[in-house]
Amino acid sequence: VRAIARQPARPEMEADREDREKASEIQAQLIPKALPPIAGWDAAFAYKPAKEVGGDYLDVFPVDAERVGFVVGDVSGKGFSAAMVMVMVRSAFRLSAPGGGSCHDTIAAVNRLVRADIKRGMFVSVVYGCLHVPTATLRLVNCGHNPPVVMDEKGGKARMLPPGGMPLGVADPARFDPTVKEEELALPPGGRIVLYTDGVVEAMNAREREFGEKAFLDLVTRSGSDAPRQ
Numbered sequence: 001v002r003a004i005a006r007q008p009a010r011p012e013m014e015a016d017r018e019d020r021e022k023a024s025e026i027q028a029q030l031i032p033k034a035l036p037p038i039a040g041w042d043a044a045f046a047y048k049p050a051k052e053v054g055g056d057y058l059d060v061f062p063v064d065a066e067r068v069g070f071v072v073g074d075v076s077g078k079g080f081s082a083a084m085v086m087v088m089v090r091s092a093f094r095l096s097a098p099g100g101g102s103c104h105d106t107i108a109a110v111n112r113l114v115r116a117d118i119k120r121g122m123f124v125s126v127v128y129g130c131l132h133v134p135t136a137t138l139r140l141v142n143c144g145h146n147p148p149v150v151m152d153e154k155g156g157k158a159r160m161l162p163p164g165g166m167p168l169g170v171a172d173p174a175r176f177d178p179t180v181k182e183e184e185l186a187l188p189p190g191g192r193i194v195l196y197t198d199g200v201v202e203a204m205n206a207r208e209r210e211f212g213e214k215a216f217l218d219l220v221t222r223s224g225s226d227a228p229r230q
Helices: 002-006 010-030 079-096 103-117 173-179 212-222
Strands: 056-062 067-075 124-132 137-143 149-151 182-186 192-194
Touching: 010 079, 056 079, 067 079, 079 103, 079 124, 103 124, 103 137, 103 173, 149 212
Parallel strands: none
Antiparallel strands: 056 067, 067 124, 124 137, 137 182, 149 192
């Protein structure tokens, strides 16, 4: 009797399962179905949450007639609370980036919006970049996220960019804005950049060993001649 009493009623279990499925469907609608065509560039992405919903974030959008913005991020924690913050961050970028100025200005604006509503103790790491298509120039800002991996030429050796600064949501503008560093990266023909979350490098095998940054860099180097989707 005690074992049965501890189990939730079946209608509640069914309702909970339906809620999780609906939340997963909603989040899936917010992840790009495909990347917009960018003249002279090839791009691809993969997204798989650890649970039904998660806090990893991916988006691509036009900034102006010549620039394309892209974001890869990770909300602290997992599950519904992280997914809700992810939706908020997505809205903040979509509101702040198009027609905006520098990557620095956009990130500062997003932090102000996120900081006002995020729960104490939570934070969001992101890499935000703007690609100027005519000149193949990337401007990047890293806010506490895994450093992007760059290959300067097709078949070259992968290397990590320097680590970034403070995540979104942990500090007010007076402390956060001065820590934002915008960097410029010019990729030559055949070069590539890879953005990811810690779900890749911290993935564990059956022996509970992390995949790790070195294995990830080796993998990117070995795959340097493959198309991005491969």
